[in-house]
Structures are given as C-alpha cells and as structure tokens.
Amino acid sequence: MRVIQIHHPLTAAKVIDRPVVLAMGFFDGVHRGHQAVINRARTIADERGLALAVLTYDHHPALVYQKLTPERNRYLTVNARKMALFEQLGVDIVYQVNFASQFAAQTPQEFVDHYLIGLHAAVVVAGYDHTYGPKDVATMDKLPKYAQNRFEIVVVGEKELQSKKIGSSRIRHNLDQGDLKTVNDLLGYRYQTTGTVMHGEARGRTLGFPTANVSHDAQYWLPGIGVYVTRVKVNGKWYQAMTSIGRNVTFGEGRPVTVEAYLLDFKQAIYGEIVTVEWDYRLRGEIKFDSVAGLIQQLNQDAQDTKAYFEAHPITKLALE
Numbered sequence: 001m002r003v004i005q006i007h008h009p010l011t012a013a014k015v016i017d018r019p020v021v022l023a024m025g026f027f028d029g030v031h032r033g034h035q036a037v038i039n040r041a042r043t044i045a046d047e048r049g050l051a052l053a054v055l056t057y058d059h060h061p062a063l064v065y066q067k068l069t070p071e072r073n074r075y076l077t078v079n080a081r082k083m084a085l086f087e088q089l090g091v092d093i094v095y096q097v098n099f100a101s102q103f104a105a106q107t108p109q110e111f112v113d114h115y116l117i118g119l120h121a122a123v124v125v126a127g128y129d130h131t132y133g134p135k136d137v138a139t140m141d142k143l144p145k146y147a148q149n150r151f152e153i154v155v156v157g158e159k160e161l162q163s164k165k166i167g168s169s170r171i172r173h174n175l176d177q178g179d180l181k182t183v184n185d186l187l188g189y190r191y192q193t194t195g196t197v198m199h200g201e202a203r204g205r206t207l208g209f210p211t212a213n214v215s216h217d218a219q220y221w222l223p224g225i226g227v228y229v230t231r232v233k234v235n236g237k238w239y240q241a242m243t244s245i246g247r248n249v250t251f252g253e254g255r256p257v258t259v260e261a262y263l264l265d266f267k268q269a270i271y272g273e274i275v276t277v278e279w280d281y282r283l284r285g286e287i288k289f290d291s292v293a294g295l296i297q298q299l300n301q302d303a304q305d306t307k308a309y310f311e312a313h314p315i316t317k318l319a320l321e
Contacts, residue, residue, distance in 0.1 A: 001087040003094045005058075008103035010118045016093055020053040021045040022121040023091075025130055027056055029076035030085040032188040033127060033159040033166040038089045040156050041125040045092075050122060053093040054086055055115065064104045074221040076171055081192065095119060108138040112146040123152040161186055178224045178282035191279045193220045195259065197270045209299050211244075211260040212270060214277060222259070227283045227302055229309045232261050233276040238315075239263045242306040243277060246286040262299075264306065281309055 006014055023041040027034045038054065045052040063073065077085065079096075086094055097103060097115075106114065111132050116124055124143070132138045140155050147153060159166045166186050174182045175191070184190050195214040212232070216222060222245055230243040243261040261277060283305055289295040 001083070001091055001094065003083060003096060006095055006097045008098065008100065008106075010114055012118075014095075015119055016051070016053075017120070018051055019120045019122040020051045020093065021048070021123045021125060022053050022055055022116065022119055024055045024124060024126040024132065026060065027054070027077075027082065027086075028060070028168045029171055029187060030082060030089070031076075031166055031168065031171060031186050032161070035089060035188060036159050037125055037127050037156045038086070038091065040154060041123070042090050044123055044125065044154065048122070051092040052090060053095060053119065053121075054091050055095050055097070055119065056082075057097050057099040059099060061099050061104070064099055064101055073219065075219050076168060076175075076187075076191075076221050078194075078217055078219050081194070085189075104133075106133065108133045108142070109146050111138070112143070116147070117150060121151045123154060125154045125156065128155050128157050172221055175221055176224045178226050178228070178285075180223065180228070180279050180281050183223075184280075191223075192276050193217075193222065193259075193279070194274060194276045197273050197275055199271060209262050209296075209303075211262045212275065214243075214259045214261055214275060216259050222257075223279055223282070225257070226285045228279055229281040229283060229306050230261060231278040231280065231315070232263055233278070234263075234266075234268070234270055234273055238278070239266050240306065240310050241266075241277075242283065242302050243279075244286070262303070264303065280313075283309075 002016070004014055004016075021041045021044050023038050025034060025037060030038075038052075042052050044050075058079070060073065060075070083094065124147075126140055128140055130140055132143075140153075143153050164170065171183055171186050174186070180191065193216060195216045197212045198215050199213065225246045227242060227244045227246075230241045231238045232241045232243070233239075241261045241263045243259065245257065245259055247257055259277070261275075283302055287298065289298065
C-alpha cells in the first residue's frame with residue numbers, strides 16, 4: 001500500500017496516473033460501517049480491474065470548522081493504526097490530505113474538480129452521511145450535481161448493531177463506559193492502543209504485582225477509568241494481562257491518569273519496549289482502599305478473574321486483528 005501525503009493545493013506530481021475507485025471518509029476507528037464502504041469499493045475495483053484508493057485526512061475536520069477542545073482531539077485510531085487497518089482491507093493507495101483552512105475553503109464544486117477529478121476517480125464510494133464541505137450543501141445526494149457525469153457514485157447505507165447506528169460517536173461513548181464488548185462488536189476487531197513501557201513509581205513491584213507503566217499518546221481515546229482484562233503484545237508475542245487505567249487514588253488525590261499492565265506469568269524487564277494493549281473486558285471501576293492490604297487482596301482477585309475470563313472466552317481471531 002502506498003501512502004501519499006497531500007498539502008493543498010493538489011498537484012499532478014502527487015497523483016498516481018491511473019483510474020481508481022475512490023473511497024472517501026475520515027474513517028476514525030475504521031469500524032464496521034467504514035469497512036462496509038471500503039469493502040464495497042474493493043469489490044468494485046476488483047470487478048473493473050482498477051486500483052482501490054482512499055481519500056482521507058490527517059486530523060479531524062472539526063479542528064478547522066469549529067473550536068475543538070484538546071479533550072475532544074482524540075481518536076479511536078491514531079494514524080499508524082488507521083493505515084494498518086486500511087492495508088488489511090486491501091487498499092492500494094491512500095491519499096491523506098492535510099485538512100487546513102485553505103483546503104476547507106473550497107466550494108463543493110472546487111473540491112470535486114480539484115480532488116475527485118484530480119485523483120482520477122472512475123467511481124467514488126462513500127457512506128450515506130459523508131460530507132465534503134458544509135453540511136447543508138456538500139452532501140452525498142448533491143454529489144451528482146457536482147460530478148456532472150464525470151464519474152460514478154456509489155452510496156453505502158447505514159449499518160446497524162442492536163438496532164442502533166454503528167458510528168464513531170457511539171464507540172467513543174461505549175469506551176467511556178468501559179463497555180468493551182459493544183466497542184469490539186462495533187469495530188469488528190478488538191480495540192488496541194500502543195505505547196512505550198516507561199519507569200513508574202515501582203509501587204506495583206513492592207505489592208507483588210510488578211506492572212508495565214505504558215505511556216499513551218495523548219490522541220488515543222482510552223477506555224474509561226477502571227481495571228480491564230487485556231492482552232499485551234511484547235516483541236511480537238501476546239500475553240494475558242490485567243490493565244488499570246486510573247489515578248492510583250489509594251496513594252493520594254490529584255494524581256495523573258496512568259496505564260499500568262500486569263502481565264500474567266511474565267518476568268522479563270521490558271523498559272523502552274513499544275507494546276500494544278488489546279482491550280477485552282472491564283472487570284471493575286477504580287477503588288480507593290483504606291489499606292495496602294486491601295489493595296493487594298483485590299489485585300489477587302483481579303488476577304484470578306482475569307484468568308477465569310480467558311478460560312471462559314478463548315481468543316478467536318477477528319477479521320481485522
């Protein structure tokens with residue numbers, strides 16, 4: 001898969017000179033609704049012997065269209081993860097546009113003329129609710145007017161789970177609630193974050209539960225505070241783990257949120273390693289204990305519950321794992 005970064009205006013030198021089926025979207029999460037769009041485009045590309053290209057953006061368009069707080073400027077898939085998922089879906093080319101003011105200032109007609117035509121789109125595929133400019137004038141039902149019969153348009157309808165729309169906002173809400181089962185059902189794969197193992201306070205070691213303190217990119221949308229059943233990938237191998245997202249409230253107030261993973265049956269030193277955490281199930285919320293002894297008792301119970309979870313739920317490969 002080839003990834004091409006574009007800063008407006010688009011120049012011919014940036015474009016691969018061949019007709020493509022072009023899937024449009026920001027695709028945060030690359031969830032099952034997004035997968036339906038890309039898979040439909042992949043099928044059309046295969047039928048016509050064309051390359052499959054994706055037109056996407058380097059950050060959320062809301063950064064330009066409206067004031068976006070740092071709290072909201074977080075993502076289900078940071079860029080490297082999104083690209084990996086695109087590749088697994090069989091995308092040949094990714095055109096990733098820097099979504100800045102000058103790009104956003106285009107009229108819908110200019111966007112179509114400069115980008116959809118400029119990228120040699122033979123067929124454009126997008127979700128029914130995709131917009132490519134102001135929401136009142138840049139909708140999919142208005143795209144034929146701007147296209148002027150220069151390419152075909154395929155609109156993919158709404159995808160649902162449990163009679164509700166599959167969407168990034170719903171996934172973020174369920175992450176906040178710690179509902180990983182619904183999150184993973186909506187994604188079609190298990191939610192993952194990646195970080196570097198850093199030195200922490202080493203308190204877990206004194207408690208008999210040495211944890212890997214995993215730094216997290218500020219742009220990741222982490223699950224809500226609590227203790228989770230997870231798997232952690234170290235040097236290409238997955239290990240069962242229980243992972244806490246919390247503030248260690250037993251040891252004081254006003255502490256920063258940390259991600260601390262206790263890998264079961266694991267004794268290696270892994271400081272500096274880049275690891276992937278795969279989130280499976282929320283065991284409990286964060287508890288402030290009156291004593292260290294109470295905390296240790298609960299950690300022992302968490303470890304038992306984690307083992308029991310994996311015994312009851314053998315890991316099966318998901319489509320985009």
